[in-house]
Amino acid sequence: MAKPLNIGVIGCGFMGRTHSNGFLQAPKFFDLPYRPVLKKICARNADRAKSFAANWGYEGFETDWRKLVASPEVDLIDIASPNDTHREIAIAAAQAGKMVMCEKPLGRNAEESEAMVKAVESARVRNMVWYNYRRVPAVTLAKQLIDAGRLGRIFHYRTVFLQDWTISADLPQGGEGLWRLDADVAGSGVTGDLLAHNIDTALWLNGPIEEVSAMTETFIKARKHNLTGKEQPVRIDDASAFLARFRNGSLATFEATRYARGHKALYTFEINGENASIAWDLHDLHRLEYFDHRDEGRLRGWRSVHITDGDHPYMKQWWVPGLQIGYEHTFIHQVADFITALGEGKDAAPTFRDALATDYVIEAVLKSAANRNWAKVREEA
Amino acid sequence: MAKPLNIGVIGCGFMGRTHSNGFLQAPKFFDLPYRPVLKKICARNADRAKSFAANWGYEGFETDWRKLVASPEVDLIDIASPNDTHREIAIAAAQAGKMVMCEKPLGRNAEESEAMVKAVESARVRNMVWYNYRRVPAVTLAKQLIDAGRLGRIFHYRTVFLQDWTISADLPQGGEGLWRLDADVAGSGVTGDLLAHNIDTALWLNGPIEEVSAMTETFIKARKHNLTGKEQPVRIDDASAFLARFRNGSLATFEATRYARGHKALYTFEINGENASIAWDLHDLHRLEYFDHRDEGRLRGWRSVHITDGDHPYMKQWWVPGLQIGYEHTFIHQVADFITALGEGKDAAPTFRDALATDYVIEAVLKSAANRNWAKVREEA
Amino acid sequence: MAKPLNIGVIGCGFMGRTHSNGFLQAPKFFDLPYRPVLKKICARNADRAKSFAANWGYEGFETDWRKLVASPEVDLIDIASPNDTHREIAIAAAQAGKMVMCEKPLGRNAEESEAMVKAVESARVRNMVWYNYRRVPAVTLAKQLIDAGRLGRIFHYRTVFLQDWTISADLPQGGEGLWRLDADVAGSGVTGDLLAHNIDTALWLNGPIEEVSAMTETFIKARKHNLTGKEQPVRIDDASAFLARFRNGSLATFEATRYARGHKALYTFEINGENASIAWDLHDLHRLEYFDHRDEGRLRGWRSVHITDGDHPYMKQWWVPGLQIGYEHTFIHQVADFITALGEGKDAAPTFRDALATDYVIEAVLKSAANRNWAKVREEA
């Protein structure tokens, strides 16, 4: 019987659910050296915490995260609360010697993230950031193909994350479920919320970005604030786009927005190599589009690969060919990989340090947009 | 706190997993009047049963289904074992006063199914058959649109279920994981295994079928039998296709095969009505294709609807727009609907009686194929 | 300079246009041994014939096809008039020693077609039927792949031709532009108009059909007749579907209808072989979908091949890769192939005799539908 890994989760919103489900499902589908035990959920509102605990089978709940962090019952602190809480909790947890998992983005800015990296590395605790899309089987397969050299020299990378849920000017900013529109809480708008995913995947698949030229825009200049009840200036970026040059010589375009009518969460990327190209989109996440120039000339075409076979990443653990999995499975895979690595005495990517690289790109993007020029991306110390 | 509903599951193969997962996940995402408790799993092999029980959190296990059926601890018997066991277990369970859920097809033939219907109806126990594809949100939405009259008079129905996993002549028949190729165990080949799904959905969406003209084929005439080790004639149908006339005057084509190279589990249907048409396929199960002739003429086109919004069936309980669910969720929905109906003192469809209608169509299909003529579908008594 | 080939075209409706364009465009894009000269167009209405002649550059016009057939100026008679005129004109043209090209279907029934075959073969005149879809580059490529054995043993063929233009009960039957709804003129409904295409392609790609089981339906039982002004029974089939067995052992489903809401001219086919599969549809005629099981397992997928490269059939003569051609080009290709074959002293397929095979299948389909049983397809004498 696998040993218990006692988990304390902070935050019972959308991400509290995906993480809890991840911890519960992972051991049912993957053979793991540790068995996650949902010890405690923590939320400021006691009723909500209690109800969440009952629903997901937590043994108990807290309303003060400091108590949870201090609890000897818990091995691992999982941060699923809004961005403005990440730094403080993560540092405290590391200092308490707990493993730390943290929702993305790591901090609200690179300074916060640096402090967090320093904390987990000083404390030598296992740590990971929930850039869950790396664990979409099709995305993982893309990584394997690139690492195996199947694409050859890379020329182009293009990626977008398109949503349309904030187009209405009547949508308020701030407060429950809307903190992503509040710059104080979120740090930035779509750059940190959406482009962070694009950047994390891009760095993983295509290596470091050297410099960027960006523009951002806030289309609706003022919105009623849900907490104050007053109309206030909107300080987040509604849309963000940038040109980039990777260290490997390839060129890229990145774009994210919440004003692309018709798209719910259309995260896509395409990589063009000398010999082959790959494309993927979140709206059909179980498919990988693959083009191989080495195919016979008159029969070359983009292959739509249905990533549901036993020889596709992670899929042997699920159902049978043709039967797709969905969004929540990316979190399950991340738990499985984290625990597997833990058993092997290794880190599972992306660590806090890996995630810091994304924050440096975000920093350069926001600086470039503000200064209207190309900005170098800071290199990790 | 919801009252417990004590479950005993028989069979720990592929369907044992989907059902177990369904029972565990349903109460986490749906607000239900009963809480399923995984009391016992039953499998002939004790090691396998024990390991399955540990994995899924069953309180115990059995190796003799009769003991499970007789156990006072259990309220509901769920049959996830091969087709040749359905009848006997279901009847015994009903006679023991248990609720019964049964994998599809109900029996190996209409006679078996009739006996099963009789048993559950005599015993007045709740019963349901796992025709899970009704609970794909896109399929449920199709049903709602049809019921609301959005399509108008129906002219055509066309549906296929295409696989390619038995093309190799080296694939043996019979035994673990391959009982679907053994006519004694399965009853029939693709007709009962695959077309059963097509028929169940069709009857649900488009009403009764009156008559059929069918053909079946066995492409590989003999295969080694896994249990006997000998080459034996293959007695299942590898492919089955039929023409049909529905009571509502519409025409249909049905086809299933395990010899359609390039398709893993391509279950599709399309319905053409006077005013609108609907199409769906299992390989992208989170999408519904919809065409409405009442759209402005020059902008008419098939709409690819990404069924991930809060106003789509079942989806309010899951994530946010754009984030898809997968195959296993259909079982979770079925559990949720069964338990909800149970709380309301009602049956959830498809009941054994509903499933019998599918068996009558299968019976007519096999008879038509054998006799090379049109066959009437039996009406329920 | 290529020698002139003097053409007389009968009929200046839709097909008169596609043929005229074919004759004019072929020599501009293909290097041909004969140069088609548009000598005369023939139509009953003199004004219409005159105007058509002026538009397309015919040297003159006739209103009596017998005069055209008798004219020594003309080498080739092209029949683009309604079905009920095909037999008489074709026989007269053959007897006058002219080459004959004829719109499909050849006759209104197999008897008419047999007489036509007999006439051209007795007279030993070159002849061809305009089953134009064979010359879609993607379809021609499919043929080449099959002939090269790329698919291996064939298991399945499935094909539909779906339209929706006759759903309205207000649409009259008969008369200008609507003769396809008049059984006396057309011979049959969708069976001869649409399924004829599906059958011709199928016989070409997959060999002879041995037997069929069919059903037909007329959804709107009576329509106003445009010529008489009176409501009259509709005698054509609005929809037609059949099961078939090919001589090579493969199974097929065929379906055509003018009541499939949302489809304009969705002619599709798919062929499943042991090693590879092919799919195509007319709505995106410049693409061929190709699946090859010999591709590396985890990267297998349907390839969407954009048939616009120089090594694709016919495409070297057109533009550059990525730039698609359309519908009318199939007629241009047919002219080019006919004239090329003429220069080589050979027939270009499909000849009248080739087309007769399609009529035998149609005959069996209509007989099967009437008699409600399987019908053998007549073999050519």
Place this chain on the structure above:
Amino acid sequence: MAKPLNIGVIGCGFMGRTHSNGFLQAPKFFDLPYRPVLKKICARNADRAKSFAANWGYEGFETDWRKLVASPEVDLIDIASPNDTHREIAIAAAQAGKMVMCEKPLGRNAEESEAMVKAVESARVRNMVWYNYRRVPAVTLAKQLIDAGRLGRIFHYRTVFLQDWTISADLPQGGEGLWRLDADVAGSGVTGDLLAHNIDTALWLNGPIEEVSAMTETFIKARKHNLTGKEQPVRIDDASAFLARFRNGSLATFEATRYARGHKALYTFEINGENASIAWDLHDLHRLEYFDHRDEGRLRGWRSVHITDGDHPYMKQWWVPGLQIGYEHTFIHQVADFITALGEGKDAAPTFRDALATDYVIEAVLKSAANRNWAKVREEA
């Protein structure tokens, strides 16, 4: 009978063919006030000119464009020769009082283009530039929808033009068929060749661009020159991408490359408005993707509109619904529109002046890429 419009075409390469075909086909499908007469083709090589003239039915040929421009037989000079010849020919033709049609881009740079605009405006001769993609029916429909206000406020525009034909380092630069790789002849690389199309369409659909931030790249630094036989530095841009801000407040990304493996000529654009969005791509040019937020919520989806109906732009002149046209038709439409406008005493867009606006954007793009900062787009004087 329509009056003759006597045409002299210069250049018998790829564009000579598309233009010649356009002139010949337009009057057969459109009712026009003038009938184009192919008077003379001009090419430096007499054999080639003669053969081209014979193929396309020109009455004669020239080898010196000055003679053609001077000829009283000709009403309109059409420039289909490489970019470095545009300016001189166009100015001479205008000064000779001829109408002038010119392949895109207008000049090799904005200075050349300004001189050309000045020449045709001073001479008051009709003029047009062959930005043919405006006349794809789906693109024209997009324009109509935007002009009708269907999209509402525009937030985003994104467009790419992706090819892969120059990836091989063995491909030489310069000379017959390869002058697009020679900076002296072409002016620039993909910016002028491909992005020019993206920009022209964007300005037409979405209004003026105010500023850009661009990057360009030359992946293969040196290639053998076909004319000199020597390896020489490549001076064109292989790839070009830029961010843009439109005057209407919308943001855009533009990208073109000849190094995107898997794409032949994938020209796409997408426009996101407050109420609706539109997307299109050249590889399936007969389709328009349309999303309308005003559709009923649970049935909202991107509509794939098959632009082949009689109420779609230009399509009434072609075949019947479902039957697609292709690339060359855009030139036919442009001829038809030019001649129709001529009959009405009006200009047809895009005129030289319209095309100059595109050159100003190109100028800003190249300047921005060189200077690594945002560049304002010059406004027309």
